[in-house]
Amino acid sequence: MAQDSQAQALLRDLGSWFWRLVPANPILVRVVHAGGRRKLHLWIRVGYLLFLAPLVVISVLLMQAGESSLTDLAKNATRVFEWVSVLQLLMVSVLAPVFAAGAITQEKDSQTYDILLSTPLTNGQIVLGSLLSRLYFIFMLLASGIPLFCIMMVYGGVTGREIALSTALAASTALITGSAAIAISVMKIGTGRTVFTFYLAIALYLIVTYILGTWSGLAAPEAQPAPGQFARMSWLAAFHPFLALWVSLGHTPAPSFGAVAHHGFPGSYLLAYPQYCFMVMTILSSLALVTLSLLFVRRAAKVGEMTLVRRLTDRLHLSHHGGEQKRAPRRVWHNPISWREAVTGAAAGGGSLTRYLTLGVGLLAALVLLIFYAQGGMTTLEARAWVFGAVVVELLIVLFIATATAATSMTREKESNTLELLLSTPLTSRHIISGKIVGLVVAAGPMLVVPYLTVLLFILFDLASGRARGKAGAVVNWEALFTMPILFVAFTAFVCMVGLQNSIKNKKTLTAVFTSMGVVLLVFVLAGSCAFAIQTGDTPELAAALWPMTPLTASYIVIDPAKVLSDLGSTISTEALSTCRKISFIASLCSAAIYWFIGWIMLKSMVRNFEMIIRKQSA
Numbered sequence: 001m002a003q004d005s006q007a008q009a010l011l012r013d014l015g016s017w018f019w020r021l022v023p024a025n026p027i028l029v030r031v032v033h034a035g036g037r038r039k040l041h042l043w044i045r046v047g048y049l050l051f052l053a054p055l056v057v058i059s060v061l062l063m064q065a066g067e068s069s070l071t072d073l074a075k076n077a078t079r080v081f082e083w084v085s086v087l088q089l090l091m092v093s094v095l096a097p098v099f100a101a102g103a104i105t106q107e108k109d110s111q112t113y114d115i116l117l118s119t120p121l122t123n124g125q126i127v128l129g130s131l132l133s134r135l136y137f138i139f140m141l142l143a144s145g146i147p148l149f150c151i152m153m154v155y156g157g158v159t160g161r162e163i164a165l166s167t168a169l170a171a172s173t174a175l176i177t178g179s180a181a182i183a184i185s186v187m188k189i190g191t192g193r194t195v196f197t198f199y200l201a202i203a204l205y206l207i208v209t210y211i212l213g214t215w216s217g218l219a220a221p222e223a224q225p226a227p228g229q230f231a232r233m234s235w236l237a238a239f240h241p242f243l244a245l246w247v248s249l250g251h252t253p254a255p256s257f258g259a260v261a262h263h264g265f266p267g268s269y270l271l272a273y274p275q276y277c278f279m280v281m282t283i284l285s286s287l288a289l290v291t292l293s294l295l296f297v298r299r300a301a302k303v304g305e306m307t308l309v310r311r312l313t314d315r316l317h318l319s320h321h322g323g324e325q326k327r328a329p330r331r332v333w334h335n336p337i338s339w340r341e342a343v344t345g346a347a348a349g350g351g352s353l354t355r356y357l358t359l360g361v362g363l364l365a366a367l368v369l370l371i372f373y374a375q376g377g378m379t380t381l382e383a384r385a386w387v388f389g390a391v392v393v394e395l396l397i398v399l400f401i402a403t404a405t406a407a408t409s410m411t412r413e414k415e416s417n418t419l420e421l422l423l424s425t426p427l428t429s430r431h432i433i434s435g436k437i438v439g440l441v442v443a444a445g446p447m448l449v450v451p452y453l454t455v456l457l458f459i460l461f462d463l464a465s466g467r468a469r470g471k472a473g474a475v476v477n478w479e480a481l482f483t484m485p486i487l488f489v490a491f492t493a494f495v496c497m498v499g500l501q502n503s504i505k506n507k508k509t510l511t512a513v514f515t516s517m518g519v520v521l522l523v524f525v526l527a528g529s530c531a532f533a534i535q536t537g538d539t540p541e542l543a544a545a546l547w548p549m550t551p552l553t554a555s556y557i558v559i560d561p562a563k564v565l566s567d568l569g570s571t572i573s574t575e576a577l578s579t580c581r582k583i584s585f586i587a588s589l590c591s592a593a594i595y596w597f598i599g600w601i602m603l604k605s606m607v608r609n610f611e612m613i614i615r616k617q618s619a
Contacts, residue, residue, distance in 0.1 A: 026121065027129025032136055048091065048141050052084060056148045074156035081152045082249050085166040088145055089173065089241055093206065096138050096174035096181075123297040127290055131182045138174045142167050165248040165275055172282040173241045177202060179286035183293045200400060207393055209236055213243045220271050222255040237274035244278040337422075337432055341409065341439025358401075362394050362450030370457050373475070380467070383475045387458060388559045391451040395488060395551050398447045399520070402492050406440050406499025407516040411509040419614070429610040433500070433603060440496040441489065448488050455480050455559070477581065480558045483588040487554050490592035490599075495520050497599045501606055504613055524550045544580035548588040557584050 022028070116126065146167060152158040184198050212218060213234040223233035233252040237243040246252045257272040270277050333339035369390065373383040413419040422432065455476050461467075462474040499516040506512040528550040547557040561584060562577055 021124055021128060022132065025125050025129040025132070027125065028133045028136070031129075031133035044137070045141060045144065049144055052088065052145055052148055056080065056084060056151060077152045077156065077158055081149065081158045081162070084148070085245060085249065086242070088142070088166070089170045089245060092138060092142070092170045092174050093177065093202070093241070095141070096135070096177040117298060123294040126297055127182060127186065127293045131178055131290065135174055135178050138178070139171060142170055162248060166245065168279055169241050169245055169248065169275060172279040175286045176282040179289040183289040186293045187296045199404075200397065203400065204397065206240070206242070207396075209240045210242055211389055211393070212236060213240055220255065220260070222259045222271065224253065224255070226250055226253055233271075233274070235270070238270040238277040238281070241278065244275040248275045335431060335435040335438065337427065337435025338439035338442065341436055342442040358394075358397060358447045359450055362390070363453060365390055366450075366454040366457055370461060373458070374461065374465075380473065380475055383458070384560050387454060387475055388555060390454055391559060392552060392555050394447070394451045394454070395491075395555060398444055398488070398492060399495050399551060401447065402440060402444045403495045403499045403516050403520055404513050405443065406436075406496040407503045407513040408509050409436050409440065409500055410503035411506060411512050414507055414617070423614070430607045433606050433610060436500055437493065437496055437603065440500070441493050444492050448485070448492065451488065452484055455484060476559050477561070479581065479585050483548075483558050483585055486592045487548060487558070487588050490595040491551050493599050494595045497602045501602055504606060504610060507617060524552075528553055540576060540580055541583050544584040545587040548584060548591040554588065554591065558588065
């Protein structure tokens, strides 16, 4: 009897502990209860459904418009489900780190983190409450999309298993990104630089791993392509949500377990069940990250205290300088604001380490591609495709960092209370704004050099080896050396203008960053849609004139104009291709001039309204 009572007491204590840890977690209850009543969260849910629902409804109406057989309806339903699943996973990959990273940073920005640590809440309650309260909204978005998926089941071609796998992959992706964001926020107390570096790391991982997953060299030898397809499942499918989703949808079928059993554990499971392995690994990784975060919750409060390592480094530093700390004088530019932004790496996301690490990795990737191309490991067409992919990835990274850096440029001054010092100097509004812009563009310079050097290496190699005069031609045409820097600098200056404008108008860093990202994405998507909407089958010259308007299409038309026009339905002769290259060259200069003109208008507007906006925010 005594043992039974002890066991019951132990179970009761465990149940009470778990109840306070998750269901009755004060942070979880507070955030969910308060967030559920906020209009912002309501509009996020409404916007999410308004984005998916019309897509599904319009697709269903289009499927029913024609006289189609049941087989055609099933195929169309499958295609619609695939696109909606990809969009859902993409939105989750963007929204999950946004919601999760703001959990700890919000406490830090409002200076309530130390108060939170002084409460009776345990480390587990703080970490799990912050994580689950943010992921709750993501999971509710996923749950709200399930009825839309079920509509596709009416037409056949979509099974409940595919819907469950699609939703589970999105939920596991949200879990791992949220856990990583919470861990980084706790370890660094959520500094802005750390958060934006995390976003960059997520984007890099998704893009680079997906590109490597499409490489035939990493395809599993036992995997066979789907009927009518050429792509095979990659070894990386178990480590990437989108590659795992393609396996679940049947685009790249996984081999049977018996065919890969000779690989042993865990290789056989990674090849036979990549979607399930991805979910298991994300859950285990999330548990590890949460456990690691528990060790740093209270330790973060000790920042600034003298530790043994700090004492040793301080003594070594002092002894090296003869007992006196010294720093070599630095020469400041004519505009100290531009010098501060460009040289000191003051803005979040614009540190010198990030810039030069990007430069080193990009040059290393370019050299590897060039070596493969020189040794005959890839054809000219394959090398051109890889160069285009590398240039696009590097350019998107630069634009992302430039936008985030510009969006934090003024909010950082407001949050650190240095804006008053800046306004007390003899610098005018024009000096401050123009200095910020020049400094931000110059800071992005080392990263902009990466795609340019990538193209330059291939052009020089083709000229030196004589391949440029061969039948296949050069990998990249020579005019790219002139159009690329002009276009890329114009794009970078434009996103810096947008970021700085939102940084002036908003008080909070996260609000400024995500507003800037949304504006930049909207402008580029609209401009790119206009280029894609043009019927280029009869007018390839018009396509060559419109494609340099966005970073993605501009990189494509500059690096591979022949493939662009042939993919869009044109039959291009040598003479017509030469004409289109000339038109594209002129259009690139005009596109850069348009973006510079828009930036000049934005600059005048910022200078004119700067003092009025700052006074309103200070009131």
